[in-house]
Amino acid sequence: MNINTVSIFLQTIVGGIGIGSLYALVALGYSMQYRSMGLVNFAQGSIYMIGTYFGIIWYQGMVMGLQVPYPIAFLIGIVLNMGLGLILERIFRPLANLDLMLMLLGTIGLGYVLDNMAIITWGAEGFAVKSPLPNTPIIIGGVALLPQMLLLIGVSAILMVGLTVFLSKAKIGKAMRAAASDRETASAMGIPVNTTNAVSFAIGCGLAAAAGILAAPIVYVNPAMGGPVGLKGFAAFILGGAGSIPGAIVGGLVFGVLEAVSAGFVSSAYTKGIAFVVMVVVLMFRPGGIVGEVTVDKV
Amino acid sequence: MISVNNIHTYYGHIHAVKGISFEVRQGEITALIGANGAGKSTTIKTICGLLHPREGSILLDGAPIHKLSADKVVRLGVGLVPEGRRVFPVLTVDENLDMGAYHRSDQAEIAKDKAQMYETFPALKGREKQLAGSLSGGEQQMLAIARALMSKPKLLAMDEPSLGLAPLLVKRVFEIIADLNQQGMTILLSEQNARGALKIAHQGIVLETGLVRFADDAASLRSNAVIQRAYLGAG
Numbered sequence: 001m002n003i004n005t006v007s008i009f010l011q012t013i014v015g016g017i018g019i020g021s022l023y024a025l026v027a028l029g030y031s032m033q034y035r036s037m038g039l040v041n042f043a044q045g046s047i048y049m050i051g052t053y054f055g056i057i058w059y060q061g062m063v064m065g066l067q068v069p070y071p072i073a074f075l076i077g078i079v080l081n082m083g084l085g086l087i088l089e090r091i092f093r094p095l096a097n098l099d100l101m102l103m104l105l106g107t108i109g110l111g112y113v114l115d116n117m118a119i120i121t122w123g124a125e126g127f128a129v130k131s132p133l134p135n136t137p138i139i140i141g142g143v144a145l146l147p148q149m150l151l152l153i154g155v156s157a158i159l160m161v162g163l164t165v166f167l168s169k170a171k172i173g174k175a176m177r178a179a180a181s182d183r184e185t186a187s188a189m190g191i192p193v194n195t196t197n198a199v200s201f202a203i204g205c206g207l208a209a210a211a212g213i214l215a216a217p218i219v220y221v222n223p224a225m226g227g228p229v230g231l232k233g234f235a236a237f238i239l240g241g242a243g244s245i246p247g248a249i250v251g252g253l254v255f256g257v258l259e260a261v262s263a264g265f266v267s268s269a270y271t272k273g274i275a276f277v278v279m280v281v282v283l284m285f286r287p288g289g290i291v292g293e294v295t296v297d298k299v
Numbered sequence: 300m301i302s303v304n305n306i307h308t309y310y311g312h313i314h315a316v317k318g319i320s321f322e323v324r325q326g327e328i329t330a331l332i333g334a335n336g337a338g339k340s341t342t343i344k345t346i347c348g349l350l351h352p353r354e355g356s357i358l359l360d361g362a363p364i365h366k367l368s369a370d371k372v373v374r375l376g377v378g379l380v381p382e383g384r385r386v387f388p389v390l391t392v393d394e395n396l397d398m399g400a401y402h403r404s405d406q407a408e409i410a411k412d413k414a415q416m417y418e419t420f421p422a423l424k425g426r427e428k429q430l431a432g433s434l435s436g437g438e439q440q441m442l443a444i445a446r447a448l449m450s451k452p453k454l455l456a457m458d459e460p461s462l463g464l465a466p467l468l469v470k471r472v473f474e475i476i477a478d479l480n481q482q483g484m485t486i487l488l489s490e491q492n493a494r495g496a497l498k499i500a501h502q503g504i505v506l507e508t509g510l511v512r513f514a515d516d517a518a519s520l521r522s523n524a525v526i527q528r529a530y531l532g533a534g
């Protein structure tokens with residue numbers, strides 16, 4: 001292997017980690033919602049898309065011509081999407097812990113509603129977003145990296161560490177873990193489970209918004225952007241171990257790297273397929289996923 | 300302290316508790332005796348707000364609590380030691396105690412009470428950082444009791460705390476319950492182990508198929524021939 005192949009390989013891996021961070025954040029959304037409510041939220045892709053708009057419209061000057069700096073737009077998008085999450089949690093509450101068919105219908109249906117609302121509000125055709133960072137790649141050890149990709153990886157990492165610390169140290173974070181493992185006992189201990197569920201749901205939506213706003217300058221922003229990301233985030237969620245927090249992170253990164261490697265070294269025509277095939281094979285040997293903790297109360 | 304008045308509790312169409320009434324008096328141990336399926340857990344869960352009666356009322360110091368959710372009932376002073384212990388397995392021993400104190404915000408007092416729990420339950424000492432799921436059954440029972448006490452309850456509701464424990468531990472659990480009562484705690488104790496429960500209780504309520512079959516002071520129940528035959532294993 002010559003030096004050039006090595007650097008292309010490294011570049012592919014870093015690209016995979018970048019796109020994998022995106023999947024991981026979306027998978028964490030699925031996980032937070034599944035842990036708390038036993039709900040598999042198939043509207044997660046649409047929530048990711050809405051969250052992207054909620055942030056990017058400020059940055060793009062689409063709100064009363066205001067030109068909001070990227071970091072502020074990022075925060076506004078997260079907060080707005082968390083607010084949306086609080087509303088959606090109320091709508092989804094009756095679906096919690098019901099059978100998969102009802103969740104499927106209910107959440108997919110809501111996903112369509114969100115997609116159509118985006119089309120009505122912002123139009124069906126999308127737009128490209130200019131990165132707030134320079135577009136010239138940074139060369140590190142022969143590997144060319146886009147600054148926006150590094151931002152995506154860095155901020156995602158901070159959010160993942162932040163979430164982990166929050167769940168392990170904050171009082172409400174501990175309560176969320178307790179409620180995820182045994183909802184009835186948690187409420188008998190004085191934990192307001194409906195509130196912790198709503199917070200979990202909102203966090204899931206906030207992470208999706210963060211993912212979308214970070215990815216916006218790399219991808220093309222449009223009302224259909226949620227579909228593939230929602231699907232791959234779901235795959236990452238299952239791959240890592242449904243409901244597991246480290247599992248969602250590992251699952252997302254593994255899925256992203258697999259996808260990048262298969263696109264770069266096999267053929268981009270097979271990209272979509274290969275990562276899913278690997279996922280199925282992994283699940284055949286580890287049905288609980290790669291990490292697969294037993295932390296979730298399956299009522 | 301607690302007055303349960305003609306409560307009817309259902310699981311869907313299943314009528315599990317069919318009009319139960321009794322009083323838990325301040326400072327006493329009230330034993331809720333009955334075979335498996337008699338309705339003990341349903342009664343306790345109804346008192347704690349985990350289930351809601353379709354009819355009847357539950358008054359805590361005169362105020363109705365039967366429409367409140369469980370997290371509100373805890374705030375009013377009812378602590379629960381659930382059947383099967385139900386410690387949070389993925390949380391550490393210390394975090395489990397924190398969850399017991401969830402509704403409290405007096406940090407200094409909480410820390411003091413936690414330290415007290417490790418004194419009262421030496422089995423937990425030195426294992427603060429251990430996951431509760433890795434404890435033995437007896438240790439988990441101690442943790443479940445300590446966790447409930449962390450809420451500073453006026454009434455401690457215990458659902459079959461001796462279930463599934465080795466005989467020596469069963470004895471230890473009953474000693475602990477008697478000690479807690481000695482220190483002033485009012486206790487509602489659900490038990491299939493009628494012998495052990497009636498030994499430490501002041502009064503006993505005997506449930507059969509969702510109804511109260513007997514209600515009397517513990518000494519009278521112990522000497523009741525029917526009870527002896529059915530529940531105390533006497534010839």
Ligand SMILES: Nc1ncnc2c1ncn2[C@@H]1O[C@H](COP(=O)(O)OP(=O)(O)O)[C@@H](O)[C@H]1O
Pocket residue numbers: 310313315333334335336337338339340341342
């Ligand atoms: N979750 C449930 N769903 C349906 N029926 C239940 C449920 N829990 C208990 N029951 C029924 O209610 C009755 C009382 O049960 P329970 O209160 O658990 O009795 P005990 O605690 O005395 O063993 C039993 O007939 C039991 O089968």
Ligand SMILES: [Mg+2]
Pocket residue numbers: 336339340341382458459
């Ligand atoms: Mg029971």
